[in-house]
Amino acid sequence: MSSSEKEIFGKKPIQILEKIRENLERLNEKIEIMIELQKHGRREIEPLSSEAPLDVMTLLSMPDHLRKTAMTICRLGRATAEEVAKQTRRARAVESAYLNQLVVMGYLKKERKGRKAYFYVDREGQG
């Protein structure tokens, strides 16, 4: 038995299932991003620089679908994809994809707390 197999068998089945669910959720998020990338083309979501400030001029120049999501995060301060979806009345999976795009572009930061992922604008950390 290899060491990694030993590690798995050492845990309770419920913990293993939790881990599998967590991994599936992350995988799902990644797939959502890939779908969105294909839908809108790579060009428009290329990061402008490694640290891109989400100021109002940037908001103005964003494609409409992303602006709506970014504006909602501005208003809420810190929120999950579900909380954003409640405001924009779009599907949670769609918001999750847009939020992750904004993270890739450098405009938002993402933080995991347990099973939830929170998105926010990092206003203090930049510069």
Added chain:
Amino acid sequence: MGKILAIHSYKGGTGKTLISINLAVSLAKLGRKVCLMDLDFRAPSLSTLLNVNGVDYWLNDYLNGVCEIDKVLLDLSDRINVHGAFLVGLANPSIEAIRDMSSKDRKWEMRALGRLLSLRNSVLGERGFDYIIFDTSPGLQYSSINAIVTADLVIVATTQDNSDVEGTKRMLRDLYDLFEKKTELVLNKVMYGEALTSGQEKLQAMIKDVYGIPLLGVIPCFCDISRAEGKIIFVHEKPDHPFTRILGDIAAKVDKLQV
């Protein structure tokens, strides 16, 4: 929770500051707790118009992260003797401060937006204000767009001047619409005859046709206002003037609006 209003216009001289001060006081007369903030950092005017001296902290300091908003707000309720409250936050009119504010970079503007957005919790939430009114710079300036993004309702002051009409139309389409902001229009400096009841219907139709948004109010061109040289709070000192009645109507409409 209360509402945040931004008073904006395409061109200067459309009466933003006149409307801001008198709308704030009219709302305070309705018993509301109102906080008026001068976000026109390029040409601050509220400190002069309201004749406030010895200011320790300005809105500039709040946006720079030097102090919290309590230090900036000045209570002028005693001056106007109202049921509600009338507080102001002022922009620093010194040339040095104006120069400093016009040389800020994008990251500073992003943080300033964060500070403005947090006023909703600190001023409307914790301190229980009913209104924050932002008096802004004309056109597309960072400080005005920050104010627009923060606001629940944008009140656009416009005149019948052609360049203003075209610019206002563009702003409606390319700015307020993009941010999905509820927008209302105040038509200012209208020839007196047209502003009377019979002419108002025609104006309403014209506004709907040109701008496609509702008309919140029509203010005729009053010589008394020019003559006052901004030295008085009109709705307070001239309670029987038609201007006071019009601003009272606008305040009542704003108070009823769902945003």
